[in-house]
Amino acid sequence: MAHLTGRERAVYVQTMFDRIAGRYNLMNRVMTLGQDMKWRRFVVQQAQLPPTGRLLDLATGTGDIAFEARRAHPNAEVIGADFAYQMMAVGKRLEMGSQIEWTQADALNLPFPNEHFDAVVSGYLVRNVIDIPRTLQEQGRVLKHGGRIVILETTPPPKNLLRPFILMHLKYGIPLLGKLISGNSDAYQYLPESTQAFKTPEELAALMQAAGFEQVAWRTFMFGTMAVHWGTKP
Numbered sequence: 001m002a003h004l005t006g007r008e009r010a011v012y013v014q015t016m017f018d019r020i021a022g023r024y025n026l027m028n029r030v031m032t033l034g035q036d037m038k039w040r041r042f043v044v045q046q047a048q049l050p051p052t053g054r055l056l057d058l059a060t061g062t063g064d065i066a067f068e069a070r071r072a073h074p075n076a077e078v079i080g081a082d083f084a085y086q087m088m089a090v091g092k093r094l095e096m097g098s099q100i101e102w103t104q105a106d107a108l109n110l111p112f113p114n115e116h117f118d119a120v121v122s123g124y125l126v127r128n129v130i131d132i133p134r135t136l137q138e139q140g141r142v143l144k145h146g147g148r149i150v151i152l153e154t155t156p157p158p159k160n161l162l163r164p165f166i167l168m169h170l171k172y173g174i175p176l177l178g179k180l181i182s183g184n185s186d187a188y189q190y191l192p193e194s195t196q197a198f199k200t201p202e203e204l205a206a207l208m209q210a211a212g213f214e215q216v217a218w219r220t221f222m223f224g225t226m227a228v229h230w231g232t233k234p
Helices: 006-019 020-033 036-048 064-073 085-092 132-142 163-181 187-196 201-211
Strands: 054-058 078-083 099-105 116-123 142-152 216-220 227-231
Touching: 020 036, 020 163, 036 064, 036 116, 036 142, 036 163, 036 216, 036 227, 054 064, 054 216, 064 078, 064 116, 078 085, 085 099, 132 142, 142 187, 142 201, 163 187, 201 216, 201 227
Parallel strands: 054 078, 054 116, 078 099, 116 142
Antiparallel strands: 142 227, 216 227
């Protein structure tokens, strides 16, 4: 699954997220012991959105980050975009669903004009795209000068004493939870596989800098298995 490339990988990821949309939020809460909501709030804080600014939540899924942005900035314009329609359909039915503008979009070809947003944020997008430099360039294109990019993503477990236990949890624990909660262990085999094959925080930061972002920094969470990166468009 994680070994798929090109268009085949893109189609697999899209259909996978559509299949698990109904239990996606519950699975996230269980897998992270509820910590994922804190990480999403941290993403919104790092976006440094002006009170009446415009924010794009890319790979919005069911809208968790978009909702956090709306709570923090009630007068801002918040747009959630994703290529998995069923994920957004779940988000639209939630309590704050009507307060978000929803758009089906491909992260490699965003349907927005240049320099349109004050901040572009994403949760669990970059690991799933087939061309990381391209999506970073697209996010930079739609950002205003001085705008912020913020990325929440899983990261390969660091090489320390906890690594064997984390790898065991990724290989066996998460697929079992996925089967019990969502009825779809296949999707939750992809998650640990793609996490282990993804970039380290240092590598992702280097890609952001290569895409033209400045003041790139990051913070890790949950024993180094999650990272939030941020940077500024000059």
